[in-house]
Amino acid sequence: MTDESRGIGGTVGPPWSVDVLADLHAGVLDDTRAAELWPLVNADPEARAILDALDATQADLASLADAPAPPMPAEFAARLDAALAAEAAAAFPGRTQPERTQSERPEPSAPQGAQVVDLAAAGRKRNKRLGWAAGVLTAAAAAVVAVTLAIPNTSPQPGTPNVAAPAPTGPSVGNDGAGAQALVGKAIGVRDFGPLQNEDRLDACIAAAGLDPKVRPEGVRPVNVGGKAGVMIILTTGKLAQFRLVAFGADCGPGNPAVLFDKVVGEK
Secondary structure (H helix, E strand, O other): OOHHHOOOOOOOOOOOOHHHHHHHHHOOOOHHHHHHHHHHHHOOHHHHHHHHHHHHHHHHHHHOOOOOOOOOOHHHHHHHHHHHHHHHHHHOOOOOOOOOOHHHOOOOOOOOOOOOOOOHHHOOOOOOOOOHHHHHHHHHHHHHHHHHHHOOOOOOOOOOOOOOOOOOOOOEEOOOOOOHHHHHHHHOOOEOOHHHOOHHHHHHHHHHOOOOOOOOOOEEEEEEEOOEEEEEEEEEOOOOOEEEEEEEEOOOEOOEOOEEEEEEEEOO
16 A cells, blocks of 8 residues: 555555545545545544535535626726726716725625535645636626727717818818819829728719719829818829829718819810
8 A cells, every 4th residue: 555545644544644534535546545445434433524524515615516606896897897987087078987895796695605614734725716716807897898888989980970070181272272283193003092091982972973983993092172181083084194083072972072173184
């Protein structure tokens, strides 16, 4: 018989090592060794008491699988509320989230009184974290989802009433397109939709102006037309070195071409 199956004093028999009893109880010893130890352990009242305590603890732990998760401790609920409020305030300035009242905060739950065996004198402790930690994670996830659903998407959409127009970007040209011709050379081959964001919105503006969206512009770039944000497209005319320049406002769309200027430049 090896030292692992011996008692604290090194002899076979009591006083038993709690580690040996725990391994025997868990069924991790090989069959031959377990068959040798069980008769000896069953005949020792002190060893039998430890095994009974292990049985009770195992039953208590097994019952936790079907038990409802206890409420989140109030301390953690308060910290979670503060963190969520700070994130909401940073993401949405000027919007506030109502604080949960004391009656809405989970109360600390009393610890469940499971039988505990003191193993400190016998060697290593066997610690298991169960129960309320799962409850904390569940409650935290639910709180995050609730805040996400409670705060609507406030991102401004171009064309929405009472929403400020986007700030102009790109080079400045006159209200009649004066100076736009100088931009042609650097805009050929560029596809920067600026405040319109994508090609689909630009196609809607082109169609609203009575042009053919299937005719691909030679270039697309944002421009500042007299202080208004716009997007200029470059179209060919069929004549050498001659182009048609059309600029649309940021609020253009179906039924609203919002043309800022439309001019032909180059050789006549």
